[in-house]
Amino acid sequence: MATAQRDYYDLLGVSRSATPDDIKKAFRRLARQFHPDLHAGARKGEMENKFKGLNEAYEVLSDPESRKKYDRYGHQWEQAEAYERAQQQSRGAGVGDAQWPQGGQAGAGADFSDIFESFFGGGRRRGGGPGSEGSGARGEDLITSVRLSLREVISGVTQRIQLTEPVPCRSCQGTGRVSRRPCPECAGAGRTPDTRMIDVKIPAGIQDGKRIRVPGKGAPAPNGGRRGDLFLNVEVAKHPVFAREGADLDATLPVWPWEAALGAEVTAPTLGDPIKVRVPAGSQSGNKLRIKGKGLPADGGTRGDLYFVLQIILPSPLSEDERRQYEEMAKAARPDPRGDLIRKAGQ
Ligand SMILES: [Zn+2]
CATH class of the missing domain: 2.60.260.20 (Urease metallochaperone UreE, N-terminal domain)
Structure with a gap:
């Protein structure tokens, strides 16, 4: 499930302003330290993972183009890039006014939701929910709708809601690459759709068009922060008699x-x-x-x-x-x- 991905600069132990040379040195030093061949027993698996993460980080940060994008978009840089391309194509080349939420800043959510919807469908995303200022401290809010009958409104009801959200791809650990090639599992997106079910209690007497907030049931935070919130737009179906x-x-x-x-x-x-x-x-x-x-x-x-x-x-x-x-x-x-x-x- 949604494991938090560590920042590539943190992984390499360098600052964001590190020179290419700093990055290379840091990578070599850590690669020697974590190389799986140097470890045995219980530590081996852990080292393999660390080594893999290290390679990923180096692969992205050692390339000036991908580093620039990573700096701007974080771990979703490849999706952001694909998105920008699509935007440019649809608006004419060179316009490039695509937005991507940078650290969950308010206002960038509309376009973000588009791309996630087109990739994964299902629950819509909403950028910049309450308290989402700051650099990616919490996950995105999710919005979905539930439809109730008038009978269910009388008693209140517990609704089982299926959410589809992108989680880091298991095959490539969210990097989008396997052995330097686009990951076949996620087609290089680094994320795959994951489905989870949650039960939400809807109080009796709920009005049509009302929005219910379910704290902490939104998307996971990119850096291990708290999840966003889930918002349910309630629709009450028209009744044939009442x-x-x-x-x-x-x-x-x-x-x-x-x-x-x-x-x-x-x-x-x-x-x-x-x-x-x-x-x-x-x-x-x-x-x-x-x-x-x-x-x-x-x-x-x-x-x-x-x-x-x-x-x-x-x-x-x-x-x-x-x-x-x-x-x-x-x-x-x-x-x-x-x-x-x-x-x-x-x-
Ligand atoms: Zn993958």
Whole structure:
């Protein structure tokens, strides 16, 4: 897993301003010290690793071009280079305004995310999260989204989230090179995608569009610092029956004309079990029934309400009997229900 990679200058024990000659001398001295052939037993494996790291560091720092890039981009210099090339191609040669986060500075994140997305897909990266000033002290923040159903919003839910992140390639220890050739495992990128699963508890009553921060679950820090944070953008799927208004829920409740006229106890849906609802006598289409506490969880342990908007529907087609009854009602003298409208319209 994401092992921290040591700075090449540290590995060679030289300063960043070391001359090529200093670097060469330091390499030779350390190479003699760590050469695997000079060690046996338990120390041998450790020395092999150190020797390998030393070679890597020397390979990069002894070449003026790659040293310059390493100075600018750190261990991701080869990806940065590939990225710059791609940017230049897409914008016309020579423009070269590509950005790469240098030590996690704020503002450079947008382009960084592009390249990681195009390489690895999945969870998006965000540069310069809170507290990411300073030279690469902590890892990148990751952003991904989760989609919940309204039912899951009621109880809250633990979501298993799969994150794909680049980790140093195992074959080449993140150098991108094996025996001075591009590493076949990672095609020279030095990193391979790694998948990990984490469980995130999403509190009940979460709003659509809300962002949840999971501290320390972002990308690993390049130099062994603390991980970035993970941000989850919460999407709540539209429900076929209930519309959400904060913690309240709205639904349309169809009723027969006689239920509205005479009053009735009807069965109505909730996000849980259906409930009995009293439709008052004389209800009109569009009237709202409020069912207290049957909405979504709200702040302070309370719950929103559920509103039913009554919609009076007619039986269709009418049975013979129903037709006769409507004809009977039609004979009854009632004032014109449009009279008021017509009067007002003329004013
Ligand atoms: Zn590799």
